Amino acid sequence: MEDNVFEQMAKRYDTEARIELAKVIVKEVRAELRNSKPKSLIDYGSGTGLISLELSDLVDSILMVDSSKEMSEIAKAKISYRGMTNSKVLYSDFTQETPELKADIILMSLVLHHIPDTIKILQELYNILNNGGKLIIIDFDKNDKINHPKVHNGFSHEGLKKRLSEVGFKSNEIKTFYHGNRIFMNQDSSMFISSSIK
Ligand SMILES: C[S@@+](CC[C@H](N)C(=O)[O-])C[C@H]1O[C@@H](n2cnc3c(N)ncnc32)[C@H](O)[C@@H]1O
Numbered sequence: 001m002e003d004n005v006f007e008q009m010a011k012r013y014d015t016e017a018r019i020e021l022a023k024v025i026v027k028e029v030r031a032e033l034r035n036s037k038p039k040s041l042i043d044y045g046s047g048t049g050l051i052s053l054e055l056s057d058l059v060d061s062i063l064m065v066d067s068s069k070e071m072s073e074i075a076k077a078k079i080s081y082r083g084m085t086n087s088k089v090l091y092s093d094f095t096q097e098t099p100e101l102k103a104d105i106i107l108m109s110l111v112l113h114h115i116p117d118t119i120k121i122l123q124e125l126y127n128i129l130n131n132g133g134k135l136i137i138i139d140f141d142k143n144d145k146i147n148h149p150k151v152h153n154g155f156s157h158e159g160l161k162k163r164l165s166e167v168g169f170k171s172n173e174i175k176t177f178y179h180g181n182r183i184f185m186n187q188d189s190s191m192f193i194s195s196s197i198k
Helices: 005-012 016-032 069-082 118-128 157-167
Strands: 040-044 061-066 087-091 103-109 129-140 170-184 187-197
Touching: 005 069, 016 103, 016 129, 016 170, 016 187, 040 118, 061 069, 069 087, 103 118, 118 129, 118 157, 157 170, 157 187
Parallel strands: 040 061, 040 103, 061 087, 103 129
Antiparallel strands: 129 187, 170 187
């Protein structure tokens, strides 16, 4: 986990632009979490907590998981500062080793494009979900202007649906919900939300 670029950028992560983009994502995810009050949620790749810190009133508990120690520490400090009693942080990378955990809902916001083996992480998250549980993915639509050795250049809806079905997820629904200027590696891009059931 040492060569994770997020270790270097953690303290500078919460820029105005990222906070604004997070607000757009939070609005979309909150709508998806209606009627989830008794449920447990894992925010996988939670970063500094920009998304799930705004969701804690909608669910029973939140576990924020991130493979960057520095990002995790910032999320932890925010939880403590806000006195949030139903949220915790775990420094972990499930592509290396997955702890014994269970959850009703798993959220991944702007994380999947950073993970080389997407099938592997989707499989691990599938195993953690309780039967009938939900995986919510927010990420960028495929963008041919982006070419980076360590980052997927977004995902096509059909390509992602195929991967989710291969892993075993049912009723995979995907829709684009936002277009923004220079939001993905400095390129104009759009974001999708996908919702799948185990
Ligand atoms: C672009 S940030 C998104 C943060 C947050 N989800 C948000 O939307 O504001 C991506 C985060 O994913 C984390 N990450 C990348 N690869 C990961 C992996 N294999 N396991 C867990 N977290 C990972 C990074 O450390 C970083 O905090």
